[in-house]
Amino acid sequence: MHFVxxxxxxxxxxxxxxxxxxxxxxxxxxxxxxxRRPLANGLAAAGSPVFLCALSPVGQLLQHEFGWxxxxxxxxxxxxxxxxxxALMRPLLPPKKxxxxxxxxxxxxxxxxxxxxxxxxxxxxxxxxxxxxxxxMVLGLFVPPVFVVSYxxxxxxQDTTAAFLxxxxxxxxxxARPACGVIAGLKWxxxxxxxxxxxxxxxxxxxxxxxxxxxxxxGLVVFCIFFGISYGMVGALQFExxxxxxxxxxxSSAIGLVLLAEAxxxxxxxxxxxxxxxxxxxxxxxxILAGCEVVLxxxxxxxxxxxxxxxxxxxxxxxxxxxxxxxLNKDEKKYDSDTHEAIEVDQLAKDEPEKNGDVATNPETCx
Numbered sequence: 001m002h003f004v005x006x007x008x009x010x011x012x013x014x015x016x017x018x019x020x021x022x023x024x025x026x027x028x029x030x031x032x033x034x035x036r037r038p039l040a041n042g043l044a045a046a047g048s049p050v051f052l053c054a055l056s057p058v059g060q061l062l063q064h065e066f067g068w069x070x071x072x073x074x075x076x077x078x079x080x081x082x083x084x085x086x087a088l089m090r091p092l093l094p095p096k097k098x099x100x101x102x103x104x105x106x107x108x109x110x111x112x113x114x115x116x117x118x119x120x121x122x123x124x125x126x127x128x129x130x131x132x133x134x135x136x137m138v139l140g141l142f143v144p145p146v147f148v149v150s151y152x153x154x155x156x157x158q159d160t161t162a163a164f165l166x167x168x169x170x171x172x173x174x175x176a177r178p179a180c181g182v183i184a185g186l187k188w189x190x191x192x193x194x195x196x197x198x199x200x201x202x203x204x205x206x207x208x209x210x211x212x213x214x215x216x217x218x219g220l221v222v223f224c225i226f227f228g229i230s231y232g233m234v235g236a237l238q239f240e241x242x243x244x245x246x247x248x249x250x251x252s253s254a255i256g257l258v259l260l261a262e263a264x265x266x267x268x269x270x271x272x273x274x275x276x277x278x279x280x281x282x283x284x285x286x287x288i289l290a291g292c293e294v295v296l297x298x299x300x301x302x303x304x305x306x307x308x309x310x311x312x313x314x315x316x317x318x319x320x321x322x323x324x325x326x327x328l329n330k331d332e333k334k335y336d337s338d339t340h341e342a343i344e345v346d347q348l349a350k351d352e353p354e355k356n357g358d359v360a361t362n363p364e365t366c367x
Contacts (some may be wrong), residue, residue, distance in 0.1 A: 008025050019259075021082050022259075023088075023256060023357060025089070026255055028237070030248065031115060031248065032092070033203065036185060037185075037240060037243065038179065038190065038193070039185050040181070041236055041237075042177045042179070042182070042236040043176045043181065043185070044175050045181075045236050046177045048235065049145045049177065049228075049235075051170075052145075052166060053169075053170030053171045053173075053174060054170075055166070059071065059075075062074055062075070062236055081260075098228055102169065117253050117257075120250075121254045124245065125318060126305065127245055127246055127254055129301060129308065130241065130245055130258070131258055132300055132303070133301035134297070135262060135265045136293055136294075136296055137234075137293070138265040138266055139258035139265050139268060139272075139290075139300075140208065140267075140269060140292070140293030140294045141231075141234065141294055143270055143286065143287070143289075143290035144211070144223075144287060145166065145169065146270050146273075147274075147287075148165050148166070149162045149165060149166060150219065151283045152220055155216070161217070165220055165221065166224075169196060169224040169227060169228045170228070171228070172224070173231055176228060176229045176230075176231070177233075177235055178236070179232075180233045180237060181240075183196070184236065191208040192239055193237065193240060193244055193303070194301065194305050195247070196233075197238065197241045197301065198298045198302035198305075199233075199298075200340055201294055201298035201301065202294075202302075203228035203229075203233065204227065204231060204233075204294050204297075205292070205297075206289045206291065206295065207230050207291070208227070208290045209287070209288060210223075210285050212225035212286075212287035214282040223282075233238055248262045269290075269293075273286045276289060300318045308356050308366060354362055
């Protein structure tokens, strides 16, 4: 009983540490990048399959050489390097102030203190559709990686050979995520990134459905290759799409709420699949259930965005609300017109230097 309590405490500490590590890194990444954000997300997400690719063989090696205690100690030391990575993340400096003339024309309105968790994101239909689709997707997304090795062992394949399937999956995933980030960053694709994400989910679900008929090790290898491609696409696009839906200011709250909903789905998905396996003794039904759930999430996301949402206009001032943005636009138009008139007067003055003498080069002072 005491051992069980210790394990539960360790799980709580590990889960809290991973949460504090994962979510802030995503928030900072999406604040650092704008133009090349899809590629940055793809490259950052590629770190996860690197560890997935190496974890199975390295874990077996560490357990054989140092035992499970020594192996966990070494893996914990590797994870401590996240502290060094976190130390490199610095808050962005505030934008530089405009010139004095523009400051006089545009009044800076003090905004209220930002909430730690903004539940107003639920007023956004796009966010609600995304959260529902992501929760359904997670019910089946992680089932194949959990059960593929056991499925191979059930086909009387050796343990080391069966564990190599995860290495294949992770290796393909490493290259799929950056490649998908490049594709998502293309000028024509990026405005339609949500539909690319829907295709990735559909691709993943169909892969699960087809793989349910695999009866040989070669068939499972082919499944891991295609699953790695689709899994990498989903990993590279899910947070890029969320960022495009809610914007920069609400992204931190949105990602926290989405991850909370996904965490609940993760607690339900694989255990339910395991219970189904115990009841039916059939891996085919497990993979079919997982594939149907992911395909359903694709249909919810794509249909919801196509029928329920209108294309949002790009926000020229992401740090101000709608009323404040309208005032800024009026002031900027006025300022631009004044500057334009000053430039015209400056040009006339340059055409007649003998009548006007020396002409100031500053457009604002030459009137």
